[in-house]
Amino acid sequence: MTPGRRRLAVAAVLLVAAAAAAAFLLLRGDEPVAVEKPVAAQKPVVRPPQAALPSAPKPAFAIPQPKLLQDRDSVSRWSPVLRRTAAFRSPDVRTPVVGKLETQTPEETTNLVLVLDSTTTPSGEVWAKVRLPVLPNNTVGWIPRRALGGYTVVATHLVIDRARLRATLYSRGRSVFNAPVGIGESQWPTPGGKFYIRNKLTQYANPFYGPLAFGTSARSAVLTDWPAGGFVGIHGTNQPDLIPGRISHGCVRMRNGDILRLAPIMPIGTPLTVL
Amino acid sequence: MTELTLEEIDVDGAIREAEDRVAQLTRRGLLGAVVASGAGLLALGRPGTARAVTKNDVAILNYALSLEELQSAFYTEAERLRKLEGKARQAARRVGSVERAHVAAFRKALGRNAIRRPRYNFGGVTEDERRFLKTAVAFEDLAVAAYKAQAPRINNRGLLAVAVSIHSVEARHAAWMRYLFGIRPAAEPFDSGIEMSEILRIVRSTRFIAGPPARTTRRSRPRFTG
Numbered sequence: 001m002t003p004g005r006r007r008l009a010v011a012a013v014l015l016v017a018a019a020a021a022a023a024f025l026l027l028r029g030d031e032p033v034a035v036e037k038p039v040a041a042q043k044p045v046v047r048p049p050q051a052a053l054p055s056a057p058k059p060a061f062a063i064p065q066p067k068l069l070q071d072r073d074s075v076s077r078w079s080p081v082l083r084r085t086a087a088f089r090s091p092d093v094r095t096p097v098v099g100k101l102e103t104q105t106p107e108e109t110t111n112l113v114l115v116l117d118s119t120t121t122p123s124g125e126v127w128a129k130v131r132l133p134v135l136p137n138n139t140v141g142w143i144p145r146r147a148l149g150g151y152t153v154v155a156t157h158l159v160i161d162r163a164r165l166r167a168t169l170y171s172r173g174r175s176v177f178n179a180p181v182g183i184g185e186s187q188w189p190t191p192g193g194k195f196y197i198r199n200k201l202t203q204y205a206n207p208f209y210g211p212l213a214f215g216t217s218a219r220s221a222v223l224t225d226w227p228a229g230g231f232v233g234i235h236g237t238n239q240p241d242l243i244p245g246r247i248s249h250g251c252v253r254m255r256n257g258d259i260l261r262l263a264p265i266m267p268i269g270t271p272l273t274v275l
Numbered sequence: 276m277t278e279l280t281l282e283e284i285d286v287d288g289a290i291r292e293a294e295d296r297v298a299q300l301t302r303r304g305l306l307g308a309v310v311a312s313g314a315g316l317l318a319l320g321r322p323g324t325a326r327a328v329t330k331n332d333v334a335i336l337n338y339a340l341s342l343e344e345l346q347s348a349f350y351t352e353a354e355r356l357r358k359l360e361g362k363a364r365q366a367a368r369r370v371g372s373v374e375r376a377h378v379a380a381f382r383k384a385l386g387r388n389a390i391r392r393p394r395y396n397f398g399g400v401t402e403d404e405r406r407f408l409k410t411a412v413a414f415e416d417l418a419v420a421a422y423k424a425q426a427p428r429i430n431n432r433g434l435l436a437v438a439v440s441i442h443s444v445e446a447r448h449a450a451w452m453r454y455l456f457g458i459r460p461a462a463e464p465f466d467s468g469i470e471m472s473e474i475l476r477i478v479r480s481t482r483f484i485a486g487p488p489a490r491t492t493r494r495s496r497p498r499f500t501g
Contacts, residue, residue, distance in 0.1 A: 233499030
Protein backbone atom coordinates (compact mmCIF):
# COMPACT_ATOMS: atom_id res chain seq x y z
CA MET A 1 0.00 0.00 0.00
CA THR A 2 1.33 3.34 -0.97
CA PRO A 3 1.70 6.02 1.78
CA GLY A 4 -1.14 8.04 0.24
CA ARG A 5 -3.58 5.13 0.37
CA ARG A 6 -2.48 4.34 3.98
CA ARG A 7 -3.30 7.88 5.13
CA LEU A 8 -6.66 7.72 3.37
CA ALA A 9 -7.50 4.43 5.13
CA VAL A 10 -6.58 5.83 8.59
CA ALA A 11 -8.72 8.89 7.95
CA ALA A 12 -11.66 6.69 6.95
CA VAL A 13 -11.34 4.59 10.14
CA LEU A 14 -11.23 7.77 12.34
CA LEU A 15 -14.28 9.16 10.58
CA VAL A 16 -16.28 5.99 11.19
CA ALA A 17 -15.22 5.93 14.89
CA ALA A 18 -16.24 9.57 15.37
CA ALA A 19 -19.65 8.95 13.77
CA ALA A 20 -20.22 5.97 16.04
CA ALA A 21 -19.33 8.02 19.15
CA ALA A 22 -21.66 10.86 18.12
CA ALA A 23 -24.53 8.45 17.54
CA PHE A 24 -23.95 6.93 20.97
CA LEU A 25 -24.02 10.33 22.71
CA LEU A 26 -27.15 11.41 20.87
CA LEU A 27 -28.94 8.28 21.95
CA ARG A 28 -27.88 8.85 25.60
CA GLY A 29 -29.14 12.50 25.38
CA ASP A 30 -32.74 11.32 25.47
CA GLU A 31 -32.38 10.47 29.12
CA PRO A 32 -31.35 12.77 32.00
CA VAL A 33 -27.70 12.47 32.73
CA ALA A 34 -26.62 12.37 36.33
CA VAL A 35 -29.50 14.58 37.50
CA GLU A 36 -31.48 13.21 40.36
CA LYS A 37 -34.85 14.57 41.27
CA PRO A 38 -35.16 15.42 44.99
CA VAL A 39 -37.59 13.25 46.77
CA ALA A 40 -39.05 15.30 49.61
CA ALA A 41 -40.49 12.39 51.41
CA GLN A 42 -37.17 10.66 51.60
CA LYS A 43 -35.15 13.52 53.20
CA PRO A 44 -35.78 15.16 56.60
CA VAL A 45 -36.75 18.87 56.43
CA VAL A 46 -34.74 21.13 58.76
CA ARG A 47 -36.95 23.87 60.25
CA PRO A 48 -35.88 26.53 62.77
CA PRO A 49 -37.36 26.02 66.21
CA GLN A 50 -40.26 28.49 66.27
CA ALA A 51 -40.27 29.07 70.01
CA ALA A 52 -36.59 30.02 70.16
CA LEU A 53 -36.82 32.86 67.63
CA PRO A 54 -39.70 35.19 68.38
CA SER A 55 -40.27 38.13 66.10
CA ALA A 56 -38.04 41.12 66.77
CA PRO A 57 -39.58 43.91 68.85
CA LYS A 58 -40.67 46.96 66.94
CA PRO A 59 -38.85 50.20 67.67
CA ALA A 60 -40.71 52.30 70.24
CA PHE A 61 -40.66 55.34 68.00
CA ALA A 62 -39.52 56.27 64.54
CA ILE A 63 -36.64 58.53 63.59
CA PRO A 64 -37.89 61.14 61.08
CA GLN A 65 -36.25 61.56 57.71
CA PRO A 66 -33.14 63.75 58.01
CA LYS A 67 -33.53 67.25 56.59
CA LEU A 68 -30.62 69.20 55.21
CA LEU A 69 -30.06 72.68 56.61
CA GLN A 70 -32.06 75.27 54.70
CA ASP A 71 -31.27 78.54 56.49
CA ARG A 72 -27.56 78.96 55.86
CA ASP A 73 -28.05 82.14 53.86
CA SER A 74 -30.62 83.90 55.99
CA VAL A 75 -29.13 83.85 59.48
CA SER A 76 -26.62 85.93 61.42
CA ARG A 77 -24.75 85.05 64.57
CA TRP A 78 -23.67 86.93 67.67
CA SER A 79 -21.50 86.09 70.60
CA PRO A 80 -21.00 87.46 74.12
CA VAL A 81 -17.65 89.07 74.90
CA LEU A 82 -16.16 86.88 77.65
CA ARG A 83 -12.83 88.66 78.00
CA ARG A 84 -11.79 92.28 77.55
CA THR A 85 -9.91 92.53 74.31
CA ALA A 86 -8.61 94.88 71.68
CA ALA A 87 -9.87 94.59 68.13
CA PHE A 88 -7.27 94.71 65.37
CA ARG A 89 -7.45 95.74 61.76
CA SER A 90 -6.31 92.26 60.69
CA PRO A 91 -6.10 88.90 62.48
CA ASP A 92 -2.67 89.79 63.82
CA VAL A 93 -1.77 91.61 67.06
CA ARG A 94 0.89 93.58 65.19
CA THR A 95 -1.74 95.44 63.15
CA PRO A 96 -3.40 98.68 64.40
CA VAL A 97 -6.04 98.55 67.12
CA VAL A 98 -9.41 99.71 65.78
CA GLY A 99 -11.43 99.44 68.97
CA LYS A 100 -11.67 97.92 72.41
CA LEU A 101 -14.33 95.61 73.80
CA GLU A 102 -15.49 95.37 77.39
CA THR A 103 -17.45 92.47 78.80
CA GLN A 104 -20.39 94.67 79.80
CA THR A 105 -22.37 97.46 78.15
CA PRO A 106 -22.97 100.81 79.91
CA GLU A 107 -26.40 99.40 80.80
CA GLU A 108 -24.65 96.52 82.65
CA THR A 109 -25.85 93.86 80.27
CA THR A 110 -23.49 91.37 78.66
CA ASN A 111 -21.61 93.02 75.83
CA LEU A 112 -21.98 91.22 72.55
CA VAL A 113 -20.75 91.48 69.00
CA LEU A 114 -22.11 90.48 65.64
CA VAL A 115 -19.74 87.91 64.13
CA LEU A 116 -19.16 88.38 60.41
CA ASP A 117 -16.40 85.92 59.57
CA SER A 118 -13.51 83.93 61.00
CA THR A 119 -10.14 82.61 59.97
CA THR A 120 -7.40 80.35 61.26
CA THR A 121 -3.90 81.84 61.25
CA PRO A 122 -0.84 79.81 60.22
CA SER A 123 -0.07 79.38 63.92
CA GLY A 124 -3.44 77.65 64.34
CA GLU A 125 -5.24 80.41 66.24
CA VAL A 126 -8.84 81.16 65.28
CA TRP A 127 -9.79 84.84 64.91
CA ALA A 128 -13.26 86.32 64.49
CA LYS A 129 -14.18 89.34 62.39
CA VAL A 130 -16.79 91.33 64.33
CA ARG A 131 -18.87 94.47 64.04
CA LEU A 132 -17.81 96.89 66.79
CA PRO A 133 -19.92 99.28 68.94
CA VAL A 134 -17.39 102.10 68.52
CA LEU A 135 -16.91 105.37 66.70
CA PRO A 136 -16.54 105.81 63.85
CA ASN A 137 -19.72 103.88 63.16
CA ASN A 138 -19.51 100.85 60.84
CA THR A 139 -16.11 99.84 62.22
CA VAL A 140 -15.25 96.16 62.00
CA GLY A 141 -12.20 94.48 63.52
CA TRP A 142 -10.59 91.13 64.28
CA ILE A 143 -10.41 89.65 67.77
CA PRO A 144 -9.11 86.30 69.05
CA ARG A 145 -11.93 83.75 69.02
CA ARG A 146 -11.08 82.77 72.59
CA ALA A 147 -12.36 86.18 73.80
CA LEU A 148 -15.87 85.20 72.71
CA GLY A 149 -18.46 82.76 73.98
CA GLY A 150 -20.70 80.49 71.97
CA TYR A 151 -22.57 81.63 68.90
CA THR A 152 -26.28 82.36 68.87
CA VAL A 153 -28.07 82.39 65.54
CA VAL A 154 -30.78 84.87 64.62
CA ALA A 155 -32.87 84.90 61.45
CA THR A 156 -34.15 88.49 61.76
CA HIS A 157 -32.96 91.82 60.33
CA LEU A 158 -34.29 95.29 61.19
CA VAL A 159 -34.13 98.03 58.56
CA ILE A 160 -34.72 101.72 59.39
CA ASP A 161 -35.45 103.79 56.31
CA ARG A 162 -34.62 107.42 57.19
CA ALA A 163 -36.11 108.78 53.97
CA ARG A 164 -39.46 107.03 54.39
CA LEU A 165 -39.39 107.23 58.21
CA ARG A 166 -40.31 103.57 58.55
CA ALA A 167 -38.98 100.51 60.34
CA THR A 168 -39.29 97.05 58.80
CA LEU A 169 -38.37 93.79 60.49
CA TYR A 170 -37.53 90.85 58.23
CA SER A 171 -37.56 87.23 59.36
CA ARG A 172 -35.79 84.81 57.00
CA GLY A 173 -36.04 87.51 54.36
CA ARG A 174 -39.79 88.05 54.76
CA SER A 175 -41.27 91.28 56.13
CA VAL A 176 -43.03 90.59 59.45
CA PHE A 177 -43.28 94.08 60.99
CA ASN A 178 -43.66 97.59 59.64
CA ALA A 179 -44.19 100.85 61.54
CA PRO A 180 -43.58 104.61 61.26
CA VAL A 181 -40.64 106.01 63.25
CA GLY A 182 -39.17 109.25 64.50
CA ILE A 183 -35.48 109.80 63.85
CA GLY A 184 -32.84 112.40 64.71
CA GLU A 185 -33.16 116.07 63.93
CA SER A 186 -30.73 117.45 61.40
CA GLN A 187 -28.27 118.63 64.09
CA TRP A 188 -28.38 115.23 65.84
CA PRO A 189 -28.84 112.84 62.96
CA THR A 190 -29.50 109.15 63.38
CA PRO A 191 -26.30 107.55 62.04
CA GLY A 192 -26.54 105.44 58.91
CA GLY A 193 -24.86 102.12 58.33
CA LYS A 194 -24.80 98.59 59.69
CA PHE A 195 -25.24 97.88 63.40
CA TYR A 196 -26.94 95.35 65.69
CA ILE A 197 -29.34 95.15 68.63
CA ARG A 198 -27.35 94.46 71.78
CA ASN A 199 -29.74 94.71 74.74
CA LYS A 200 -33.28 95.33 75.91
CA LEU A 201 -34.29 97.51 78.85
CA THR A 202 -37.67 97.14 80.53
CA GLN A 203 -39.74 98.25 83.51
CA TYR A 204 -38.11 101.64 84.01
CA ALA A 205 -40.07 104.67 85.20
CA ASN A 206 -39.36 107.18 82.48
CA PRO A 207 -42.26 107.85 80.09
CA PHE A 208 -39.93 109.71 77.72
CA TYR A 209 -38.57 106.30 76.55
CA GLY A 210 -41.96 104.58 76.53
CA PRO A 211 -42.45 101.09 77.97
CA LEU A 212 -39.41 99.42 76.44
CA ALA A 213 -36.06 100.31 74.85
CA PHE A 214 -33.64 98.37 72.68
CA GLY A 215 -29.95 99.33 72.81
CA THR A 216 -27.98 99.27 69.57
CA SER A 217 -24.31 99.34 68.63
CA ALA A 218 -24.83 102.66 66.81
CA ARG A 219 -23.46 105.83 68.40
CA SER A 220 -24.21 109.48 67.82
CA ALA A 221 -21.29 111.09 66.03
CA VAL A 222 -22.15 114.50 67.54
CA LEU A 223 -23.43 113.76 71.06
CA THR A 224 -20.20 112.09 72.10
CA ASP A 225 -20.38 113.54 75.62
CA TRP A 226 -23.85 112.11 76.23
CA PRO A 227 -24.02 109.94 79.37
CA ALA A 228 -22.87 106.38 78.71
CA GLY A 229 -21.30 107.37 75.39
CA GLY A 230 -24.23 108.52 73.28
CA PHE A 231 -25.52 105.17 72.11
CA VAL A 232 -28.58 105.16 69.86
CA GLY A 233 -31.65 103.35 71.13
CA ILE A 234 -34.92 102.19 69.63
CA HIS A 235 -37.71 102.90 72.08
CA GLY A 236 -41.27 104.05 72.74
CA THR A 237 -42.36 107.60 73.45
CA ASN A 238 -44.71 109.83 75.43
CA GLN A 239 -45.20 112.05 72.36
CA PRO A 240 -46.73 109.71 69.76
CA ASP A 241 -48.14 112.62 67.76
CA LEU A 242 -44.61 113.53 66.63
CA ILE A 243 -44.23 110.21 64.79
CA PRO A 244 -43.34 109.98 61.96
CA GLY A 245 -40.86 112.82 61.93
CA ARG A 246 -37.31 114.07 62.48
CA ILE A 247 -37.73 114.81 66.14
CA SER A 248 -35.12 112.96 68.27
CA HIS A 249 -31.52 113.33 69.45
CA GLY A 250 -30.58 110.44 67.21
CA CYS A 251 -32.60 107.60 68.72
CA VAL A 252 -35.32 105.82 66.78
CA ARG A 253 -38.68 106.41 68.41
CA MET A 254 -41.80 104.32 67.86
CA ARG A 255 -45.33 104.55 69.13
CA ASN A 256 -45.69 102.48 72.29
CA GLY A 257 -48.01 99.99 70.65
CA ASP A 258 -45.48 99.42 67.88
CA ILE A 259 -42.46 98.92 70.17
CA LEU A 260 -44.48 96.43 72.24
CA ARG A 261 -45.43 94.61 69.05
CA LEU A 262 -41.79 94.53 67.94
CA ALA A 263 -40.33 93.36 71.26
CA PRO A 264 -41.36 89.68 71.19
CA ILE A 265 -40.37 89.10 67.57
CA MET A 266 -36.97 90.83 67.46
CA PRO A 267 -34.31 88.86 69.36
CA ILE A 268 -31.14 90.39 70.76
CA GLY A 269 -28.34 90.20 68.21
CA THR A 270 -30.59 91.11 65.30
CA PRO A 271 -28.61 93.00 62.63
CA LEU A 272 -29.73 96.61 62.11
CA THR A 273 -29.36 98.55 58.87
CA VAL A 274 -30.06 102.28 58.86
CA LEU A 275 -30.58 103.44 55.30
CA MET B 276 -8.99 59.50 88.43
CA THR B 277 -11.20 61.91 90.33
CA GLU B 278 -14.87 60.96 90.35
CA LEU B 279 -16.89 63.80 88.87
CA THR B 280 -20.36 64.75 89.90
CA LEU B 281 -23.22 65.60 87.63
CA GLU B 282 -23.16 69.15 88.97
CA GLU B 283 -19.71 69.71 87.51
CA ILE B 284 -20.69 68.84 83.98
CA ASP B 285 -24.29 69.90 84.05
CA VAL B 286 -23.62 73.59 84.58
CA ASP B 287 -26.85 74.43 82.85
CA GLY B 288 -28.85 72.21 85.20
CA ALA B 289 -30.59 70.52 82.29
CA ILE B 290 -29.74 66.93 83.18
CA ARG B 291 -30.36 67.46 86.88
CA GLU B 292 -33.67 69.04 86.08
CA ALA B 293 -34.71 66.00 84.11
CA GLU B 294 -33.55 63.60 86.81
CA ASP B 295 -35.35 65.53 89.51
CA ARG B 296 -38.54 65.56 87.53
CA VAL B 297 -38.27 61.88 86.79
CA ALA B 298 -37.69 61.07 90.46
CA GLN B 299 -40.91 62.83 91.43
CA LEU B 300 -43.01 60.69 89.18
CA THR B 301 -44.24 57.20 89.64
CA ARG B 302 -44.14 55.08 86.52
CA ARG B 303 -47.87 55.56 86.06
CA GLY B 304 -47.55 59.27 86.61
CA LEU B 305 -44.68 59.42 84.19
CA LEU B 306 -46.61 57.68 81.47
CA GLY B 307 -49.54 59.98 82.17
CA ALA B 308 -47.29 62.99 81.68
CA VAL B 309 -45.94 61.58 78.46
CA VAL B 310 -49.41 60.89 77.15
CA ALA B 311 -50.56 64.38 78.11
CA SER B 312 -47.67 65.86 76.18
CA GLY B 313 -48.64 63.95 73.07
CA ALA B 314 -45.50 61.87 73.03
CA GLY B 315 -45.36 58.43 71.49
CA LEU B 316 -44.37 56.34 74.47
CA LEU B 317 -47.91 55.31 75.37
CA ALA B 318 -47.80 52.14 73.32
CA LEU B 319 -44.80 50.94 75.25
CA GLY B 320 -46.86 50.32 78.35
CA ARG B 321 -49.23 47.84 76.72
CA PRO B 322 -49.19 44.56 78.57
CA GLY B 323 -47.72 41.69 76.67
CA THR B 324 -46.22 43.75 73.87
CA ALA B 325 -43.06 44.86 75.59
CA ARG B 326 -41.54 45.35 78.96
CA ALA B 327 -42.55 48.48 80.81
CA VAL B 328 -40.86 51.84 80.46
CA THR B 329 -38.99 52.48 83.70
CA LYS B 330 -37.64 55.65 85.25
CA ASN B 331 -34.24 54.35 84.32
CA ASP B 332 -35.31 54.08 80.68
CA VAL B 333 -36.36 57.73 80.68
CA ALA B 334 -33.09 58.75 82.30
CA ILE B 335 -31.16 56.84 79.63
CA LEU B 336 -33.24 58.51 76.91
CA ASN B 337 -32.42 61.93 78.32
CA TYR B 338 -28.75 61.01 78.57
CA ALA B 339 -28.80 59.95 74.92
CA LEU B 340 -30.63 63.16 74.04
CA SER B 341 -27.92 65.23 75.71
CA LEU B 342 -25.26 63.57 73.52
CA GLU B 343 -27.40 63.92 70.39
CA GLU B 344 -27.93 67.63 71.16
CA LEU B 345 -24.19 68.10 71.49
CA GLN B 346 -23.53 66.44 68.14
CA SER B 347 -26.40 68.20 66.42
CA ALA B 348 -25.25 71.65 67.57
CA PHE B 349 -21.66 70.87 66.58
CA TYR B 350 -22.42 69.80 63.00
CA THR B 351 -25.06 72.47 62.45
CA GLU B 352 -22.69 75.24 63.53
CA ALA B 353 -19.91 73.84 61.36
CA GLU B 354 -22.19 73.83 58.33
CA ARG B 355 -23.45 77.35 58.93
CA LEU B 356 -19.95 78.77 59.36
CA ARG B 357 -18.84 77.34 56.01
CA LYS B 358 -15.22 76.87 56.96
CA LEU B 359 -15.14 73.25 55.84
CA GLU B 360 -14.51 72.17 52.29
CA GLY B 361 -14.93 69.12 50.10
CA LYS B 362 -15.61 65.79 51.78
CA ALA B 363 -15.52 67.22 55.29
CA ARG B 364 -18.19 69.72 54.37
CA GLN B 365 -20.36 67.06 52.76
CA ALA B 366 -19.98 64.81 55.79
CA ALA B 367 -20.89 67.60 58.21
CA ARG B 368 -23.96 68.43 56.16
CA ARG B 369 -25.18 64.84 55.96
CA VAL B 370 -24.31 63.73 59.50
CA GLY B 371 -25.73 66.96 60.91
CA SER B 372 -29.07 66.26 59.31
CA VAL B 373 -29.13 62.80 60.89
CA GLU B 374 -28.20 64.07 64.36
CA ARG B 375 -30.96 66.67 64.13
CA ALA B 376 -33.40 63.89 63.25
CA HIS B 377 -32.26 61.93 66.32
CA VAL B 378 -32.82 64.99 68.52
CA ALA B 379 -36.28 65.59 67.08
CA ALA B 380 -37.28 61.95 67.67
CA PHE B 381 -36.04 61.90 71.27
CA ARG B 382 -37.72 65.20 72.07
CA LYS B 383 -41.00 64.02 70.62
CA ALA B 384 -40.81 60.73 72.53
CA LEU B 385 -39.88 62.34 75.85
CA GLY B 386 -42.32 65.21 75.55
CA ARG B 387 -42.15 67.48 78.56
CA ASN B 388 -39.83 65.04 80.32
CA ALA B 389 -37.05 66.00 77.95
CA ILE B 390 -34.12 67.99 79.27
CA ARG B 391 -33.69 71.62 78.27
CA ARG B 392 -31.47 72.32 75.29
CA PRO B 393 -28.03 73.35 76.60
CA ARG B 394 -25.92 76.19 75.21
CA TYR B 395 -22.59 75.46 73.63
CA ASN B 396 -19.35 77.26 72.96
CA PHE B 397 -17.29 75.24 70.50
CA GLY B 398 -14.51 77.79 70.77
CA GLY B 399 -13.37 77.71 67.17
CA VAL B 400 -13.24 73.95 66.50
CA THR B 401 -16.14 74.31 64.06
CA GLU B 402 -14.13 76.95 62.17
CA ASP B 403 -11.01 74.89 61.46
CA GLU B 404 -11.26 71.71 59.39
CA ARG B 405 -8.56 69.71 61.13
CA ARG B 406 -9.91 70.49 64.58
CA PHE B 407 -13.45 69.86 63.38
CA LEU B 408 -12.59 66.35 62.18
CA LYS B 409 -10.65 65.51 65.31
CA THR B 410 -13.60 66.58 67.45
CA ALA B 411 -16.08 64.76 65.22
CA VAL B 412 -14.14 61.51 65.65
CA ALA B 413 -14.19 61.98 69.42
CA PHE B 414 -17.92 62.75 69.49
CA GLU B 415 -18.89 59.80 67.31
CA ASP B 416 -16.69 57.36 69.19
CA LEU B 417 -18.18 58.62 72.45
CA ALA B 418 -21.73 58.24 71.19
CA VAL B 419 -21.07 54.67 70.06
CA ALA B 420 -19.51 53.78 73.40
CA ALA B 421 -22.32 55.45 75.35
CA TYR B 422 -25.10 53.60 73.51
CA LYS B 423 -23.20 50.34 73.89
CA ALA B 424 -22.86 50.78 77.66
CA GLN B 425 -26.51 51.72 78.22
CA ALA B 426 -28.27 49.32 75.84
CA PRO B 427 -28.15 46.30 78.20
CA ARG B 428 -29.76 48.45 80.91
CA ILE B 429 -32.82 49.42 78.86
CA ASN B 430 -35.87 47.59 80.15
CA ASN B 431 -38.35 48.31 77.36
CA ARG B 432 -37.74 46.25 74.23
CA GLY B 433 -39.04 48.92 71.89
CA LEU B 434 -36.64 51.47 73.29
CA LEU B 435 -33.83 48.96 73.08
CA ALA B 436 -34.64 48.46 69.39
CA VAL B 437 -34.38 52.22 68.85
CA ALA B 438 -31.10 52.42 70.75
CA VAL B 439 -29.55 49.58 68.77
CA SER B 440 -30.71 51.16 65.49
CA ILE B 441 -29.09 54.48 66.38
CA HIS B 442 -25.99 52.79 67.74
CA SER B 443 -25.13 51.30 64.36
CA VAL B 444 -25.75 54.65 62.64
CA GLU B 445 -23.38 56.35 65.06
CA ALA B 446 -20.83 53.63 64.35
CA ARG B 447 -21.07 54.41 60.63
CA HIS B 448 -20.56 58.09 61.41
CA ALA B 449 -17.54 57.22 63.53
CA ALA B 450 -16.01 55.23 60.70
CA TRP B 451 -16.73 58.04 58.21
CA MET B 452 -15.11 60.71 60.37
CA ARG B 453 -12.17 58.47 61.19
CA TYR B 454 -11.57 57.88 57.51
CA LEU B 455 -11.70 61.61 56.77
CA PHE B 456 -9.34 62.35 59.67
CA GLY B 457 -6.90 59.76 58.34
CA ILE B 458 -7.08 57.10 61.03
CA ARG B 459 -8.29 53.51 60.79
CA PRO B 460 -12.10 53.36 60.69
CA ALA B 461 -12.21 50.01 62.48
CA ALA B 462 -9.17 49.62 64.64
CA GLU B 463 -10.27 47.03 67.20
CA PRO B 464 -11.86 43.58 66.98
CA PHE B 465 -13.98 44.23 70.07
CA ASP B 466 -15.40 47.50 71.36
CA SER B 467 -16.19 48.24 74.97
CA GLY B 468 -18.84 50.60 76.23
CA ILE B 469 -17.97 53.63 78.34
CA GLU B 470 -19.85 54.46 81.52
CA MET B 471 -21.82 57.68 81.84
CA SER B 472 -19.47 59.20 84.44
CA GLU B 473 -16.51 58.79 82.13
CA ILE B 474 -18.42 60.10 79.11
CA LEU B 475 -19.42 63.19 81.08
CA ARG B 476 -15.85 63.67 82.27
CA ILE B 477 -14.65 63.68 78.68
CA VAL B 478 -17.42 66.03 77.53
CA ARG B 479 -16.62 68.35 80.44
CA SER B 480 -12.95 68.41 79.50
CA THR B 481 -13.86 69.91 76.13
CA ARG B 482 -15.48 72.96 77.81
CA PHE B 483 -18.02 73.00 75.00
CA ILE B 484 -21.00 73.26 77.34
CA ALA B 485 -21.36 76.97 78.02
CA GLY B 486 -22.10 78.59 81.34
CA PRO B 487 -25.08 80.78 82.21
CA PRO B 488 -26.76 82.63 79.34
CA ALA B 489 -25.69 86.11 78.38
CA ARG B 490 -27.61 88.77 80.28
CA THR B 491 -29.16 90.80 77.51
CA THR B 492 -32.30 92.15 79.21
CA ARG B 493 -32.36 94.34 82.29
CA ARG B 494 -34.76 96.43 84.31
CA SER B 495 -32.88 99.66 83.96
CA ARG B 496 -33.43 103.27 82.93
CA PRO B 497 -32.10 103.92 79.43
CA ARG B 498 -29.36 106.46 78.89
CA PHE B 499 -29.62 106.43 75.12
CA THR B 500 -29.62 109.73 73.22
CA GLY B 501 -33.41 109.78 73.17
